[in-house]
Amino acid sequence: MILRLLKLLQLVISQLQNYTLLELMLIFKNIKMKKRIVLFSLFVTLLSCNDALEIVQKGELNDAALFTSVANMQLFLNETYDRINTENDIQVSSLLTDEVAIGSGLTVNDTQRFFMVSTNGFAGNIWNTHYNLINYCNRLIRGAALYTPTAAELPAYNSILAQTKALRAFAHFQLLTYFSTDLSNDMAPGVMIVDFVPSINEDAPRSTTGEVFEFIESDLDYAEANLISPTGANAYKFVNNNFIKSFRARMYLYRKNYAQALVYANDVIATSGRSLSTSTVSVANFPATSSAIVPQGTGTGSTTINIDPGATFPIQRALYQVDQWVSATSPVYRKMWVDADQGEILFALDRPINKINFSSRYNTNGSYLTGGPLYDMGRTLFNLYTNPLGGGAEDFRRWCFVDRSASISTTPGTATRTGEVIVIDKYPGKSGGHTANDLKVFRLSEIYFIKAECLVRSGDLVGAANLIRQVRQARSYTGGVVPLPVYSNVTSAIADILLERRKELSFEGHRYIDLKRLGVDASVSGTDRYAQDAVNSSATSPVNISNGDYRFTLPIPQSEINVNALSQNPGY
Template identity: 65%
Template sequence: MKVFKILLVLSVFAGFTGCEDATDIVQKGELNDQALFRNVENMQLYLNETYDRFSVESDIVVSSVLTDEVALGSGLTVNDTHRFFVVSTNGYARSIWANHYSLINYCNRLIRGAALFTPPAGDLPAYNSILAQARALRAFAHFQLMVYFSPDLSNNNALGVVLADRVPAIEDDLPRVSNGTLYTFIENDIAFAEANLIEVLPITVSHKFVNFNFLNAFKARMYLYRKDYVKALQFANLVISNSGVTLAQSTFTLPANYPATTDVIPPTGTGTGSTTINVQPSNTPAQAVQRALFQIDQWNSTAAPAYRRMWVDADKGESLMSIDRPNNRSNFSSQYNTNGSYWTGGPLFDMGRNLFNLYTQPMGGGAQDFRRWCFVDRSATISTDPNSATRTDEVIVIDKYPGKAGSHTSNDIKLFRLSEMYFIRAECLVRNGDLAGAAAAIQLVRQARNYIVGAVVPTPTYASAQAAFADILLERRKELAFEGHRYIDLKRLGADAGVTSTDRFSQDSNNSSATSPANIDITDYRFTLPIPQDERNVNNIPQNNGY
């Protein structure tokens, strides 16, 4: 926090920040806080800049790389984090720390600046709503830091992160505080946001800003991680019932007169790779649908499944909150594929083979899993003998972030989706002994991922709580892949589900040895990230165990 604060003071952020922390000299024409924060309109402009600092990209990628979601791609020679070599100078850890404290700093500057003037009575609701959004973002950033840097989110006495409730001075040394202290602070920020937030934006864009769905989903996730299952269930149910959002469906009707043996598909839309897909000639209805799914223009056609349209940002879908990423602003998918999510796009990471195998398994009742075709690009090469395949023989191209119309690599980041709320409901119901209720929640998500019209995914039957937790963890692995959940899910839920380690395929790690294992145990110290060394060089705070 302190090292990043120093960088902030020495930089000029879009002309917004003053230099009172660096020097007492007020220069002619300086845009300091007193000059900037004079009305609600300027506050809104600063809030817009604050949203631009909102980032979870590094969180998502480290969750993939440090678990079992990815294998090294053909465009990458080595990645130390992927081989579980994690030290205090780890780049992902530093990026997560810096990104979230950057957002917190912007929120705190806005909150401090707003106190410099009293708005007219007519502007007071907008004034308070801007502060509500800033405090909600500040709360979430603190929580996200806790997810990666606190050893035990369910223990109020465990060490958390630095609590940044103000704009600190250069000489301040802020300590790490307990989780309990952080949770109290977060809950107070959320309460203020709930009491003062005004939603005025149209539904097409409202999910890209702090809204009541975000606040309730945030609380559902936070209380789940805290193991307060009563509150987690309460807020998950509130979102499911009152959000106005439904599960995005994947069913697809085969176009009339579609040729049953079509093997080559004309390239359409944006970001397409190879013009062939890696399945046998269409001798079943499911295989015919597989081809037809990629013949449509998925970026613009309303015929595309709603679930796919959500991932190309052609539709809001089941998103409760997304971080806006317009074309040419942030190319997140280039974290997985250098130039685009297709075979020739320079894949840095492939989908892990064991994860891919999960999508190919029958869902029962004649249902087929659309995630096989939604998350893997059609240009992927799938080996018939993965045990002997090289990295160039098998390239399972990750296509969950395929870009949007006009871009190969820009996608909004889905921060909260309705699917997650059903998983939270299911987990909490198991804690309550309601195995049948949990199974019903899981079935609803699986049914939404089936693309065969008329097929019904059977409801699972759980013989024990452990079996239910294992199935919930399995479905979270499939549905929430590449969204930043796997890392914390293994840490907090793995033991209850009977899962003891990460689950990489043998060929997914080219550096397996005693010092660089293919998998690590879920109790391993690396399931808590190190406090970045840059921070500890200037701020005397304790390091996490193992580093």
Template identity: 45%
Template sequence: MKKIISIIILFATISVANSCKDAYEIIQDGEFSESATFQTVNDMQKFLNNTYDRVDVSNEIGISSVFTDELGIGSQNGGQNVSLYNFALTSGNGFASGMWLAHYSAINSANRLIEGAKLITPTDKPLAAPFDNFTEKQAYNSILAQAYAIRAFCHFQLLCYFSPNIKDNNSLGVILLNKVPAVSEKLPRNTVGEVFASIESDLNFAYANINPVKLSSTSSSPYKYISKTFIDALRARMYLYRGNYTLAEQYADTVINTSGLVLTPAGTVVTNANGVANSAFYGSYTVASTSPYKSMLQDFTRGEIIMALDRPVGKAAIAAQFYFNRTNITGGPYMDLSRAVYNIINVPGDVRKHAFIDATAKIDPNYESYPWAQYLANDVLCIDKYSGKAGTANGAELMSDLKLFRLSEMYFIKAECRVAANDLTGAALRIKAVRDARNYLGPVALPVYANATAALKDILTERRVELALEGHRYLDLKRMGASAGVTTTERHPKDVEGYANKNLSITDYRFTLPIPSDEINGNPIQQNPGY
């Protein structure tokens, strides 16, 4: 745990580092002790805001999109991601290391808040702004609840990617960090069952006490903070991944029926003779799209988003995983949307054909006839799912909020649970509901499934396109690919024509991420098989 301990020491101090020695000295000039940091509920809220700031899923989006079949190498690629695209995944991989560090950083911050809160004894007195209508005790409990929920979410993310089998309680899990550890403490990997027991305990406390309150910030959108709906959605996903379809369906139903959200409609889409949507559809940084679905992706409106991570100007830019400068063909697209994904949504009326692809993209109907180098130059599927931060005049072209949970995922979870219950029509109705919402020409035909395998394959396909570039595909292939009759990644032949490794079996050991080498070196724990 030495690597994580180093991070804990670093974040425990609120001071300016003047030398390398400051990175490892435990007592530093200007350090704020816990007793100085946590004196009031207002102090707790400020620390919570900092904890939210540490939650990040950009590494999940990176590893999932590059390693599977959501992307192709772009026309301006100069070697970016090529090794990972060739399935070279080692313990030094930046996405895996970044994910490990980011989540334990957020967990550590949550733990420090939980520990520091013990120094405060809240009363029933009413609080002034920004805690209007809350007593001190209510605000105190709600802040703690959000910290517990963040800790649960981050532990769950780590389990999903670094545990070989999250359905087996005895399988190797990750390091359970539900306290502030001592500097010299070395912690082992816990079992899956031990980590999930802690996650469930954290969520139970969070659900019983949540009533979010927050200070003024760059965003006042309530869906960017923990809520009961977020916890229900997390539980639905968690129990689905665990294979507990009864509970997964229960919580998905709760979100669908009580969240107040509806599937975001496509709206009206006007296209020109070349099939490109008009400028009103694409909008701009200061003008929202006329399509409710596109407007949601632009961060102008909430739409069906259950929770998103706010990414104001100054934070890491998610579209920088695909572009050098800006989200169009002049911005240096070094990764393109996969041709295979585009072909699925390239059907009459599917709004995603326009919402996911920039208006400047080069879409060549003769792409299959070209040599590979010419294909890369002539068929440039510029990604526009993260089109830039709403409300800024070209100031944050690569920045967009990160969507943690959307209502469409709850429909997919419901559909998968209906297959488990042998209700194939019920599954088809949920898939049709999402497709209807995404089609601007009107309702689509109800799918008819011959068997459970066919149903699961269609669900997997719909998840592939609707949740593209949101960090789901890697886990989806691993957990349900075999049941859906999908044995490998499904890259388009033209996207991999120039590469030795075309696709990868979903049973390959690389569908579990390696424990980062920095962690292994500092805290000798068991590495995952194959690495």
């Protein structure tokens, strides 16, 4: 018994860094989660007892003592929101596709080399973080059953449960997205459905994809029927009507239920209260007047760097600190990315300063040349942003997603890693913090793409083209009228939608699943990585991977297979 307790204590200590002091105060010794999730009860008992085998302590804060009011339920829900984590999802999508190259501040990364095994840390983190959120949701649902609300409290009580079940559904969906071999095949292997708080000795089987979606639908039905949609400036950072409708639109699209996806996409566009964020810049002669061009380097691969003449370091900070970029007349699209305006965001994860500095996943200290770039923007993606949109319109994403301090080579095919550094600036920080940004989960532009794809599947190529044109028009900073795309067939239409999704939704966690879903239909070969962006090229470390490659589904973590006897995905 003592050895068993000591072994479990080691598991507890190894996971403590994932939890905050408030969580410990709220749930103290009662948090337990499947296998490797922290067993707070054991930790507290072992540290506070004279007898390590004495489990029950006087005055302990268990479920019955905690869930005694709707107010306490709300406190636990607030902590549950903090468990939502898409950081690993976003980064693995960048590394396993063509979004990034290894930056000057990093030597090598096995995932970016397409070297995927069952012990891959990103895959393990995606699995663990989403099941961690599920565990929090299940604890809240179980605890809520211990309290009987008054008639006056019942709507708020049910709304808390509605938000909780919506978050639980979202976590299961994210797991399916990365670990199911085929989201449109109900019989494909899915993930574990966990609708209870498991004990350390309980296992959960791997359900089929169809069974998991049935469970998700049930949770969303409850959420839709019982949610009191929040109001106020920060309402979009909580489960709201737009979250549920956007979630359903994306889910049905991935399931190839295009009729239902279209219903919810139309609903969001008509009722969300948001519009596509504009990119028009009022600064005269932008971008030339906002920086000086300073040559750097000589010979083959020489580069130029844009330096703000009025600053002591590159202009990156100026794009949101200078008054012209955060004023009422500044481009809403830029203000949205520095968290100064909701813009077209339908749901975002709140990431205040000094909490989770996601930008550091791409740039160590800040998204500028001297900020320690870990990953550069992939050259093929950068080239897309430099292309005119047509009709005299130029793409603002070139200046919004690439820092002005970036080192752009005139001969990229021979440039060294330090000779070309295309600094990713999609997460530029916010006022007061260089590396903190909210994570945008659902945006209106994605809903336009969902609707466009649904229209293509139904044969309305012109209707789809008009939606793509509207998004491109909103990204023009020069004015002009973006021409209507002309699609000769379904393949060309899907290819253009995939292209626009690549540009608009880069570094938001979409590219990986988009290539898996649409690569064949768009007649693209797979990833589109520039040769110089690969760490090296060999049979085991290719420049690109093709459609149908087993790596477009992540491996079930080996540690989970060891303790839970789950079947592994093909190829691993």
